[in-house]
Amino acid sequence: MKYVYPVIFTQEDNKYLVSVPDLSGCHTFGDDLSDAIEMARDAMAMWLCIAEDNKEDIPTPSINLKSDSGIVSLIDIDTEAYRKKTDSRAVKKTLSLPSWLNTRAELEGINFSAVLQEALKERLSHRA
Numbered sequence: 001m002k003y004v005y006p007v008i009f010t011q012e013d014n015k016y017l018v019s020v021p022d023l024s025g026c027h028t029f030g031d032d033l034s035d036a037i038e039m040a041r042d043a044m045a046m047w048l049c050i051a052e053d054n055k056e057d058i059p060t061p062s063i064n065l066k067s068d069s070g071i072v073s074l075i076d077i078d079t080e081a082y083r084k085k086t087d088s089r090a091v092k093k094t095l096s097l098p099s100w101l102n103t104r105a106e107l108e109g110i111n112f113s114a115v116l117q118e119a120l121k122e123r124l125s126h127r128a
Contacts, residue, residue: 006062008020008065018039041077
């Protein structure tokens with residue numbers, strides 16, 4: 001899923017504090033503005049992935065957020081891209097297929113995991 005939220009960057013003691021008002025408890029910091037933006041994306045992506053995994057309601061982004069103490073900027077997040085980048089764990093799945101198909105595939109030296117991954121990526125790309 002793709003999201004865009006306003007973020008407040010406040011400079012303090014040669015660092016930038018980051019706050020995402022719409023995502024409760026979502027705060028981080030960076031050594032400079034570039035680092036703070038990267039850290040904001042990471043913190044927001046983690047927050048949103050956890051909410052998606054727990055099937056929680058995703059907050060609606062605020063419109064026209066203003067801050068007297070910092071810079072307000074919009075930051076975009078793609079949780080699917082974030083998951084691909086950060087979660088490459090292998091998950092074991094048990095599946096069933098006809099015996100004749102299993103025998104034929106084994107004789108051909110087909111890697112079942114690779115074929116399943118390719119098929120799932122292809123199927124899911126058509127739904128995007």
